[in-house]
Amino acid sequence: MRKKNIALLGAVSLGLMALVGGTWAAWTQELTAGNEFRTANYSTKLEEKFQSPDDWQPGVETEKNVWLSNPGEVPVLTKAVVSQSWVRREDVLAVTEPGGSPSPVKPLKGESYPLTLGGDDGYAALIGFNTSAVSVLRQGLQGDGVSLLGLPIADSFEDAAGGWLLLDETPDENGSWTFYYVGVVEPKGRTPHLIESVTMNPKAGNTVLGKKTEYIKHEDTYEQVTIDLVNPEPGYDSATYTLTVSMTTVQATRDAVIDVFAGGGRARSEATEQILVQYLADNIAGTGIFTSDRTGKSLRFNESGGTMEYTVKGAGSGTEDGSWFMSFTDMVPGGTYIDEMTIENHSRKNFDVFMQVVPRNQDTVLKDDLLKLITMKVYYNDQKIYDGTAMGAIDPESNNMQEERPLGYYAAGSSGKIRVELQLSKDLTLDGETVYYNDGSGVPVELSGTTSEYMGVLTKIDWKFMVQERSDGRRPGGGGGGGGSTTTITPDPVPTTTLTTIDGEEVPLALIPDEDVPLMGMLPQTGDEQPILLAAALLVLSGTMMIFLVVIRRRRRRES
Numbered sequence: 363m364r365k366k367n368i369a370l371l372g373a374v375s376l377g378l379m380a381l382v383g384g385t386w387a388a389w390t391q392e393l394t395a396g397n398e399f400r401t402a403n404y405s406t407k408l409e410e411k412f413q414s415p416d417d418w419q420p421g422v423e424t425e426k427n428v429w430l431s432n433p434g435e436v437p438v439l440t441k442a443v444v445s446q447s448w449v450r451r452e453d454v455l456a457v458t459e460p461g462g463s464p465s466p467v468k469p470l471k472g473e474s475y476p477l478t479l480g481g482d483d484g485y486a487a488l489i490g491f492n493t494s495a496v497s498v499l500r501q502g503l504q505g506d507g508v509s510l511l512g513l514p515i516a517d518s519f520e521d522a523a524g525g526w527l528l529l530d531e532t533p534d535e536n537g538s539w540t541f542y543y544v545g546v547v548e549p550k551g552r553t554p555h556l557i558e559s560v561t562m563n564p565k566a567g568n569t570v571l572g573k574k575t576e577y578i579k580h581e582d583t584y585e586q587v588t589i590d591l592v593n594p595e596p597g598y599d600s601a602t603y604t605l606t607v608s609m610t611t612v613q614a615t616r617d618a619v620i621d622v623f624a625g626g627g628r629a630r631s632e633a634t635e636q637i638l639v640q641y642l643a644d645n646i647a648g649t650g651i652f653t654s655d656r657t658g659k660s661l662r663f664n665e666s667g668g669t670m671e672y673t674v675k676g677a678g679s680g681t682e683d684g685s686w687f688m689s690f691t692d693m694v695p696g697g698t699y700i701d702e703m704t705i706e707n708h709s710r711k712n713f714d715v716f717m718q719v720v721p722r723n724q725d726t727v728l729k730d731d732l733l734k735l736i737t738m739k740v741y742y743n744d745q746k747i748y749d750g751t752a753m754g755a756i757d758p759e760s761n762n763m764q765e766e767r768p769l770g771y772y773a774a775g776s777s778g779k780i781r782v783e784l785q786l787s788k789d790l791t792l793d794g795e796t797v798y799y800n801d802g803s804g805v806p807v808e809l810s811g812t813t814s815e816y817m818g819v820l821t822k823i824d825w826k827f828m829v830q831e832r833s834d835g836r837r838p839g840g841g842g843g844g845g846g847s848t849t850t851i852t853p854d855p856v857p858t859t860t861l862t863t864i865d866g867e868e869v870p871l872a873l874i875p876d877e878d879v880p881l882m883g884m885l886p887q888t889g890d891e892q893p894i895l896l897a898a899a900l901l902v903l904s905g906t907m908m909i910f911l912v913v914i915r916r917r918r919r920r921e922s
Contacts, residue, residue: 390713390831391670393661394720399736399752400691400820401786405434406547406611418603421564423490428607430543431552436694437614438547439647441623442526442556445538446487447604448475454569454600456590460576467569467592477537480595483565484510487603490559495525496541502530502631519544519641526556529638530631542623542638546614546646560605562598569597613694615650618788619643621696651698652690659687659703661827663713663772670829687825688782693736696788702781707772712832714771715778719754719763720824729821731809734799735790741781742769752784752823766828790816 411427418424430440450473453466469475478485489511497516504510511531516522526541533539543553571591578585612622623639659674672686687703705715724730733752740748740763747767748754754763770778789797794814798806 390829392826392828393670393672394824394826395672395686396822396824397686398689398691398820398822399693399732399784401732401790401817402435402692402694403818404436404613404694404792405432406438406440406609407431407433408607408609409552410607418562420562420566420598423559423561426490426557426560426605427555428557429553429555430547430609430611432547432549432611435549435692437549437648438611439543439545439614439619439623439642440547440553440609440611441540441542442607442609443538443540444489444557445533445536445606445608446477446485446489447537447606448477448486448598448601449473449604450475450600451602452600454597456570456592458589458592460578460587460589461585462589467597469596475596475598475601477533479563479565484563486563486566486598487605488561488563489557489605490561492526492555492558495554496528496556497522497525498528498531499634501634502528502532504531519638525554527638529634540635542642544642544646547611557605557607560603562603566598567593567595568599569593570599613696614647615694615697616643616647617650618694618696619647621788650696651700654688654690654699654701659701660706661687661703662706663709663711663829665709668709668711670827687780688784690784691820693784693786695786695790697786699784699786700781701784702779704777704779705769705772706777707774710774712771712773713829714832715769716766716828716830717763717769717780718766718826718828720826721753721764722822722824724821727810728815728819731797731799731811732816732819732821733823734809735787735797735816737785737787739783741783743778744781754823771832772829789813792817 407430409429409431411425413424415422415424428442430442432438450469450471453471455464456467457464458467475486477487491511491513493512493514496513498509498511498513499522500515500517503515509515509531511528513528513531516527519527522544524545525543527544528539528541531539541556545553547553569592571593574589574591576587576589578587610622612618620639620643623642656674659672661670661672663670674686688701690699690701693699707713721730721733730753736752738748738750738752738754739746748761748763750761750763755761769780772778787797791813794812797809797811797813797816799809801807
């Protein structure tokens with residue numbers, strides 16, 4: 363009799379366990395998004411059209427066109443430093459005393475000439491600046507209301523828009539002038555010519571102007587002596603003239619312009635230069651903050667089909683073509699990139715939502731290291747939940763998005779928002795320096811490439827979104843984490859009489875046939891995903907039923 367009652371209890375318990383096992387799942391749905399980051403191809407080129415003359419003579423003009431082109435993908439600002447030098451190529455020998463031996467005349471071989479001639483004769487080399495696109499600021503004039511370089515005069519920075527501006531036409535101690543381009547050089551664009559020609563000043567003379575013959579009387583004879591007539595000013599023969607133009611470019615972002623276009627000029631122009639740099643940063647360059655041009659990004663749970671889908675205005679969904687959330691393929695050093703996405707529950711179901719950053723197996727270490735050079739801040743409903751690198755993990759304990767991160771509970775019709783801010787390290791340059799990464803230990807770690815090797819590199823990482831359906835409709839009361847869904851089970855009532863029904867006939871409980879009861883099959887095994895609380899509830903329920911049946915059995919004995 364006892365075994366038959368247990369058999370009934372076992373059948374009821376087994377049915378309940380099967381019901382629980384059939385409704386339990388780790389995740390209701392998952393969606394993985396591939397996000398792309400690529401540094402822009404930063405490339406600028408100083409170009410010129412020039413052929414050096416073999417025998418340059420005073421008064422001869424030589425064509426020399428100089429400009430900057432931008433074959434890359436990044437808008438840039440630029441400034442140019444123009445410097446010149448005269449250097450004696452070989453000694454010029456002259457006899458300066460009757461009866462003397464030839465000796466070199468200063469400047470000697472390898473020594474420099476002065477850049478200007480004596481008096482008001484101007485520069486030994488006359489640079490033909492492009493006067494249609496080059497001007498000098500009025501307060502930087504060297505003369506009294508007149509440009510000694512022959513440049514148009516600008517009364518303000520705005521007057522020089524779209525052209526080159528010289529702040530001070532008095533050269534510095536190195537004989538150099540600095541010109542700023544007051545505009546942006548767009549990708550595939552170029553600046554106007556800065557220089558168009560150079561001419562040796564017609565007033566530049568030779569070292570030896572001629573010869574003079576004298577007769578020196580001796581006691582009985584006269585001696586004919588020839589000496590060289592040497593120019594009292596340095597002669598520009600047997601010399602090499604070098605005109606050097608160097609340009610510095612920087613991405614057209616405010617902070618980069620301020621960082622790179624630092625001042626350092628002479629006392630007269632330093633303050634003006636700082637004002638100009640600030641003007642370029644505030645009025646010509648951009649803010650350096652870029653938002654995604656793909657709008658309306660939404661991760662939504664739809665009523666039709668009960669699916670989780672990604673949508674974005676003007677693009678396909680779920681494709682790795684730059685249309686997915688947080689995909690930027692034109693990143694510049696120091697630039698900040700912002701993207702937003704809403705999470706919307708358009709169904710009548712209730713969900714818990716989780717997310718996770720999943721690194722990829724990429725073909726080069728360089729691509730993984732680039733992720734470490736991109737800082738990432740993640741905000742959920744305007745609360746910062748992560749501050750680290752695009753790898754998604756800094757501190758495994760407190761700052762790690764490579765583990766499942768709960769975002770929140772979404773009742774039917776509710777919504778939330780994720781905002782991500784990325785910044786590519788402003789230390790990346792074209793100079794090929796070694797790159798280091800601070801992993802939080804305080805000791806810089808050398809990365810796999812140099813600064814220039816990261817230009818144009820495409821790297822990727824996955825963001826994984828997961829949802830769990832909540833059939834009870836209640837907001838979770840505990841902390842975050844994975845966990846399972848909660849299912850409320852209402853079992854059939856336990857028989858309250860001595861009869862039960864089998865195949866439509868009432869049968870006494872005592873007559874249920876003996877059978878093997880697979881109790882071990884009902885016990886949870888190691889690794890099972892059934893909730894412990896539900897299992898405990900089943901045990902309590904089973905115990906209650908056993909007591910109930912024992913009570914019935916004793917009552918029947920007393921009645922008999």
